Amino acid sequence: YDDRDGKIWVDGTLVEWRDANVHILTHAMHYASSVFEGERAYNGKIFLTEEHSKRLLRSGEMIDMPIPWTAEQITAAKDEVLKANGLENAYVRAVAFRGAGEDMGVSSSRNPVRLFIAAWEWGSYYGDAKMKGAKLDISKWKRPSPETIPTSAKAAGLYMICTMSKHAAEEKGCSDALFYDYRGYVAEATGANVFFVKDGEVHTPIPDAILNGLTRQTVIRMLKERGITVHERHIMPEEMEGFEQCWLTGSAAEVTPVGQIGDYTFEVGQLTRDIAEAYEALVRA
Ligand code: PMP
Secondary structure, X not given: OOOOOXXXXXXXXXXXXXXXXXXXXXXXXXXXXXXEEEEXXXXXXXXXXXXXXXXXXXXXXXXXXXXXXXXXXXXHHXXXXXXXXXXXXXXXXXXXXXXXXXXXXXOOOXXXXXXXXXXXXXXXXXXXXXXXXXXEEEEEEEEOOOOOOOOOOOEHHHHHHHHHHHHHHXXXXXXXXXXXXXXXXXXXXXXXXXXXXXXXXXXXXXXOOOOOOHHHHHHHHHHHHXXXXXXXXXXXXXXXXXXXXXXXXXXXXXXXXXXXXXXEEOOOOHHHHHHHHHHHHXXXX
């Protein structure tokens, strides 16, 4: 991803893609002082762009790293990046982090907080699995307690076990991994939230130790508008035995049907297909 043509927004200026670099003594590289966003633009318009800008700022606050830009500036910068790269349908990645500077220890309050924004074409997050039903491994790692790390921040530190889990899953021929949380409840995938269907009603983990995804919130609203009951609650792994359908939600993942999690299997049913289609229509509207 580093050697290509294009422009990346770096601290307020568009620079050549290849020159969007940082020094090795960047604080974030050593201590995970970094927060980010993943968004998608459809027909030139980023879905929920303001909400993503605000979440980036909130994530920064949650890790004690105030980002020196306003939500409006970030939103405008994202549009600038799309335009500069001639992109209409693209993935947008904003990342804010502690740069190199005065400090190289754990404390870094004197180092600048930097903001980079890049965008590129990125097709279906789960490739072929998208409509067939993705196969998920169950991670051996657990999502941590909100007393351990700010679990509602979209912070780099929370993704260390995501990469480890996804690598393990891919080695077993799965597209992703599902986490349980520190209490043993069903939590989320490495970059998406999870939903289940049983007897026409929907069940999804309550976001008390997971990212309350913007797609998750959108899909819950869509379900309620259709008069479908949504239970946001703690879900025990054994309950997956009785669930008929399952899907994942995320800005990158959109609505992706799930066919299997560990030994539990699900059908790609009508509600899953309806919601996936309705989401597709909404983001393009
Ligand atoms: N959980 C995790 C761990 C994620 O990385 C993501 C993707 N941001 C989500 C859930 C879904 O969040 P959203 O719908 O806001 O993209």
